[in-house]
Amino acid sequence: MLKNKMCVTRWVLAMVALHVAVVHSWDIAIGVKDQLIFYTNGIKTSSINLISQNPTSLVYDELHNMMLYVDKQNNNDAVCGYDLSSKDNKCFIKRNGRNIQGLAFDPVTEIIFFTDTKEKSINWFSLKPGCNNNVYGNLLIKSDSKIPADIAVDSCGGYIYWTYKEGPIERARFNGSERKVEFSNSWSQFSIFVDQQIKKLFYFDVCNSCTNNNGWLQYRRFNDSSTYVYLSNFYGTQCRSKVLTVSKDYVYWKNSTGSYDSIWQLSKTAKQYVEPKEINKIYDDKILGIVANYKIQDQAKGLEDCEALSSLIPKLTVPPGYTGEQTNVSACDNYCFNGNCSFNGEGIPKCRCNAGYSGQRCEINVCYNYCLNDGECSLNEEDEPTCQCAGDHAGVRCETGTSDTPPSTPPTNALAKRNLTINDLLSSWRKSNSKMYLTVEV
C-alpha cells in the first residue's frame, strides 16, 4: 500500500470562479458617444448602446432600474430612458426646438424635473403609469430673465433645487410653491447635487468673469449658510460641465485637458484641498455625463425624517443582494446547496443550512462517509452525526474491531471525503452559478 511509502494523502479544495455572466453591480456610469459605460472600483465592467448619440445629464432612476438622459444629438430636445432590466430604450419627453439641460428624478412621486434654457423654465413629467402626460412636459416655474441650468431633488424634504447660469441657487416645493432664493453670489453654479443622507448641497461655483474661469468644488449644509470648500482653482471649462455626481462615499466629476477627459473621485469626508483621485481617462470621445449609483437604501439609511424614501426600499427593482444593472438574477439563486439563502447587511448571500449540512454554502453532508465499517449514520438531537455500528464494530465512528485503519481525525471538510465524478462537478458548477469546486488528491 501507499502507506508504506509514507505517502501523505492530502486534499485540496480549489474554487475556480468562471466569469461568464454579464452580471455586474456598478458604482458609476458615464455617457460617451452612443454608449453608457459602467464602472466598478474604477474598472470598466460593461457598456450599453443607446438609440441616440451623446447622452448627457445622466440620472439613475432606481425605482424603475432605468437610466434617464437628455438626448444631446438632437439638440437636447428629448429626455429618454434606458431600462436596464428590459433593455428597452425610448424617449418620453420631446420638445422640438427647445433645450433641455438639467434633469432630476424624484422616486417618491415618480416625477422627472427638468430645466429648459430656451424657454427659461422648470418643468415636470410623471413616470407614473396612467398619468395623463403631455409629451412636451408640464410647466412648473417660468423665469423672467435668468437661464436655469442644473436641477436636483430633495425627496425627503420635498424640494427641488436649481441653479442659474448667472446664479443664484433657488428652491421650491414640487408644486412650485414656497419658492425662495437659497443663496446667491455673483458666480455661476452649473452642477448641483442634493445629498439627503448627509443633508448637504454639492455644487461647482464658477467665476465667469475671471480669466481662467476659476472654480470651486463646494458644499453647503441644509441648515446653515456657510460655504465649505473641497477644492479650488479649477481651470478651463471643466467646471461648467454638468458632470457632478455623488455616491454613498464619494463626489465624482470630470475635467478636460483637451486631448482627454478625466473622471475624478474625492471622498465626501475629505478635508479641504485634499488631492482627488483620477479614476479614469477617456481619450478622443468626451464624457458627457456621469452618474453614481447612490442607492435609495443608502440615501435613506438611518434617517428618521425620511419615511418617503424608506418606504420605497421594498419595491425597488434591484433589491439588495441582486447583482447587476441588467439582470434580475439574485446572487442568492442556487447559492446554498442544502439550505436557505438570505442577504446580510452588505448584500452578501448567507446560508442557513438544513439539518445535517454544514459549510459556507451548505455543501457538506455531515454524514457522508462518517461511519466506518458499514455503520449507519443518523443525526442526533443536536443534528450531529452519530453511528449505529454493524457487526462487532464499535467506537464513535465504528472504527474499532476492524482491519480498516481509522483516520486519526475526521477530515475537516466533508467534500474531501468523497471522490467527485464529472457529473458531480458539472452539477456543482451549475448549482453554484459558474463556480466550480474541485477536489484534487495529491
Ligand SMILES: *[C@@H]1O[C@H](CO)[C@@H](O)[C@H](O)[C@H]1NC(C)=O
Ligand atoms: C404645494 O405643496 C405644499 C407642500 O407639499 C402644500 O403644502 C401646498 O398646499 C401645495 N400647494 C398647492 C397650491 O397645491
Ligand SMILES: *[C@@H]1O[C@H](CO)[C@@H](O)[C@H](O)[C@H]1NC(C)=O
Ligand atoms: C446642521 O446640522 C448638522 C448635522 O445635523 C449639525 O452638526 C450642525 O450643528 C447643524 N448646524 C446648525 C447651524 O444648526
Ligand SMILES: *[C@@H]1O[C@H](CO)[C@@H](O)[C@H](O)[C@H]1NC(C)=O
Ligand atoms: C483636473 O483636475 C485635477 C484634480 O483637481 C487637477 O490636478 C488638474 O490640473 C485638472 N486638469 C485640468 C486640465 O484642469
Ligand SMILES: *[C@@H]1O[C@H](CO)[C@@H](O)[C@H](O)[C@H]1NC(C)=O
Ligand atoms: C426576471 O425577469 C424576467 C422578465 O421580466 C422574468 O420572466 C423572470 O421570471 C424574472 N426572474 C426572476 C428570478 O425574478
Ligand SMILES: *[C@@H]1O[C@H](CO)[C@@H](O)[C@H](O)[C@H]1NC(C)=O
Ligand atoms: C428554510 O425555509 C423553509 C421555508 O420557509 C423553512 O421551512 C425551513 O425551516 C428553513 N430552513 C432553515 C434551515 O432555516
Ligand SMILES: *[C@@H]1O[C@H](CO)[C@@H](O)[C@H](O)[C@H]1NC(C)=O
Ligand atoms: C476514492 O478513489 C480512490 C481511488 O480509486 C479509492 O481508493 C478511495 O477509496 C475512494 N474514496 C472514496 C471516499 O470513495
